[in-house]
Amino acid sequence: MSKKTLFSLIASILGVTGIAESSTSKLEVSIGGSPAEFPEGSKGFLIVDTAGDGFDFAKSPTILENKSESAVGSKWGDDDAVVMAGLPTVEFPAVGRGFNVTPRDVESTSWKSGDKLAMVWFPEGSSGGGKPYSYYTSNQVESERGTNAFEIPEDGAVDSIVAVGTPTAEGTVISSPSVTPPKSADIPPQKVEKKGKGSKKSSASKSAKAKLKSKSIIGSKKASASKSSGGKKSTAKKAKKKQAQRGSPL
């Protein structure tokens, strides 16, 4: 179909439906590391924090029960949502294994540019029943091949989030070749205030939380203005600030 014909078709459709003015953005992803941390059969999910108050699963891992079959757009907790679902692992030559996603539309009315992203994966392919999970996020462009921190792209952008590293003697799981790798020590989860929602946790959820063996990893970098968007404004300064306060890797 020629460009003009297609435009005419689009125009006629828009004329009838009168839908809102649209824009698009795309995201590509490479996140990987040692095979031990990214076992074959792991299932990955890219999650967005739509409220900018921190990822709900990091505060209450019980919400990860039975989330391994989630679809794009489904909610995880109060205000986090699935941007990419059910990602399989692929071999990362000379690195190990990881998740790789070619450019994919991420436009949605459920989230906005600048919202924070995290990759969550279930090493055993499913969640619940005390099965482990891992996650990773970062406020920095992690690799020279990346264009963006772990955020929803600006309208019209094609962004790359890339965090790939080789395992080290210390057992580092993910690192960028260009930055100091985060330590993989088992540090207890950080406490993050969640206004208006702090009293929701029940004893049942605490019990379920204890069942989940958290193996999470989170970048320790502080928020910076290093986004290389050529003058594009950041719409997530608030969220970045909160993420920066998280401190050391989990």
Added chain:
Amino acid sequence: MKIPVFYHYLLATSVALALSGLPLASAENPIVGFNRVKCPSKSDTHVSVPLMKLPIKASKTLASAPTLAKGQATLTPAEATEWAPNELQNTHYARFTTGALAGRWYEIVGNTASGLTIDLNGEVGAAFAAGDAFMVVEFWTLDTLFPPGSQTTFHKSTGNLVYQQKSKLLIPNVEAAGINLAAKNVYFLAEGRWEKSGESWKQLEEGWKLSEPGYPDAGSTILPPGLPFIIRHPAGVVATNFEPVGRVLRSADSVALTQVPANRQDNTVAVFRPVEVPLSNAGLDETAFASSASHASGARKDELLVFDNSLAGFNKSPSAIFYKNSQTWFLDERKADSNSPAAANTLSAAGAVIIRKSQGESSSTFWNNQPNY
């Protein structure tokens, strides 16, 4: 504001005339030229190819008005031809250089020894007439514009995965409705390498790949005339040059612009000139580009968005936005009544622009540009 100038050079015997702005004798006097655009590290560079691929396959005139059927036109040249059946099919286009449709180009969808069939792009085709001149030109492809073995513009990727990719080529989305449209496709040039497949190894040849599942070969991907694209270099690589060589268009150029009734519509386009084009002489008349009723942003009609390749960055915002008020060009400085006149500003050679059509009747108009060389 001065739009940055790309380095441009014109070669061949008529270079002096071309640069002096003196009129050249006839359309048959060919000019071969090249443009040079610097592509910095850690940046998107917006470019287009304002030159036709060499050699030009043929220059002909219509013996008669074409036969029209099913959105196609069958052209019969007045001159003798020696084409093999369908040798031009989907690889060449016909660009009209004279007549009512001068400047427009049409993909050749079939040919016989003595005639061509073209896709009319949804047009009626009634304006063709005997004597209209046209050239038969081969499309640029990724392989012909950037031959994998010899090109020097793109840093080759060490593999297909996102983290292994280096330079990328982003093709804009010219089909979707809306504004701020993300690129439609991303391509990269993979280096030749050995790759383990199970227990065995296989040798992979270097070549262009489309960044989508399966990473299909993409060397034969056509780059339509006037379609801009983005060259994206990652951080940590050296700057390169984009330096296409080809035939200079010495007749009109005609660029289709689309308007839709529901919303504003971005048209990512380029004027097919290897030299700077002043706004005042760009050919964006009221038919192609509607004047705004006032300087107030709320009264804004069509806008022209340009990009500055001297500024490094990914996903660049436009460096300037121009509009017309009472058919006079202005730079949008976000002032309600005193924006600066911009008629002297120029469109960059081998650059890219977005013409953001205001909401209006569903239509296609044409931006007709005449050469200033």
